[in-house]
Amino acid sequence: MTADAELAPRRPTLADVARAAGVSVATASKALNGRRQVREETRQRVVHAAEELAFRPNVLARQLQKGRSGTIGLVTHDLEGRFSIPTLMGAEDEAGNGEVSVLLCDARGDTLRERYHVQALLGRRVDGLIIVGARPDVRPSLGRLPVPVVYAYAPSEDPDDMSQVCDSVEAGALVAEHLVARGRRRIAVVAGDESYGAARDRVEGATRALARAGLEPAGGRALFGSWDEAWGRTAVETILGLLPDVDAVICGSDQIARGALDTLREHGRRVPEDVAVTGHDNWEVIVAHSRPRLTSVDMNLEELGRRAAARLFAAIEGHPSRGIESVSPRLVARDSTRGFYTLAD
DSSP states (O other): HHHHHHHHHOOOOHHHHHHHHOOOHHHHHHHHOOOTTSSSHHHHHHHHHHHHTTTTOOOOHHHHHHTOOSSEEEEEEEOOOTTHHHHHHHHHHHHHHTTEEEEEEEEEHHHHHHHHHHHHHHTOOOOOOEEOOOSSSBOOOOOOSSSOEEEEESSSSSSSEEEEEOOOOHHHHHHHHHHHHTTTTTTTEEETTTTSHHHHHHHHHHHHHHHHOOOOOOOSSSSSSSSEEEEEEEEHHHHHHHTTOEEEEEEHHHHHHHHHHHHHTTTTOTTTTOOEEOOOOHHHHTTSSSSOOEEEEEOHHHHHHHHHHHHHHHHTTOOOOEEEEEEEEEEEEEEOOOOOOTTTT
């Protein structure tokens, strides 16, 4: 043993806590783990002794005693991380409360790669899995695995699985209601790729909200295209040619919205004075640097991750749940929809 090792302070053990509190080691363990068999007076005495000694339990040992590794796996198909990173952050927030680590793997949209990562994580004896899709459409189930699984963003096709998803219908309604409340009446809807369920759901939500106000999308229908700026420019060019009096544009993504802003500026239309514009995703790199700053829908992906992790931890503890649960989005209003007259005006 080196001199440094001899001088290093010894970490307090559970036996030290039990001795200081005047109880057995078993009672001290029960008290610190919240077991009901311990009287509250005794529990308080043990907790006080642990605090005085700066006792920190060995998390790994405690997990191993339960037959667990203290880790969960998160497999994503989102190459850019736009959806997986916020979801991961939410899952880690929830995992931190239970002293659990999250192992991240990127399947890159490849089913075979996903299967490989799942088997590799199971080989590491993770306690559960969160599977994050690249697009919010129904996906195949992984079937029965030796650990609990929760699907996030993209729901499983199996109703017996647990899935956490974003409410795209509500998202579409939020922006339409916001624009109607600001006095807008000639509202165009420029959606993304129609093959995406989320694109159709957002249009459905917006159309329903407009109908409740006695309105319909400008031109009678939504325009579907792609998710990029080029489509935003093309769509708004078409809209202005057919409907020059349009006073608002609901865009299916922030990228589409940025393209819309470019075309409106080129045609001398002021935003928001002449035409309001909304996006979707609340992607910081776009919304904060658009001219003007872009009103957008935040899908609450961190909350999605937190809920997915909470459901997973409950399943690990023997309380599984099933079905699809939706996380409500929120509207983040910025300059692209401010300064409107209201109905009260």
